[in-house]
Amino acid sequence: MSKKQLSAGDTVESRCTKCRTIMNHTIVAMVSGQPGRVQCNTCKGTHNYRKPAAEKTAKALAAPRKMTARKVDPDPATWEALALNDQTGHAATYSFQGIYKLEEIVNHPLFGLGQVTRLVPPNKVEILFRDGRKLLRCS
């Protein structure tokens, strides 16, 4: 395919500032071998030529969704990430008489290792265990 030399009056694809998408445009004026001013075949608006490739790049940059903010509350999936096994030696055995603070690691006789995720006054505590969060009594 031989590259066709563009000239005024030819049709090129360009990003249209009004249509906000790639449209066929008629070249109005050439500037140093490149389309300078173009007229949109759709809305008839005249504007500077914009390479469709530039549009693609702009879209690619705009496209990625922003990462959702890190969850404040850990969910069961993050239990693994807590690496609680490292804490086994430090974990206090859970008891009704215990007084717990946020992020404290506890070892529950039934549920295993967990981390305090929420304090619920006056006498409850929410702990994230391997199989989910549980609301337990404490002092």
Ligand SMILES: [Zn+2]
């Ligand atoms: Zn247009």
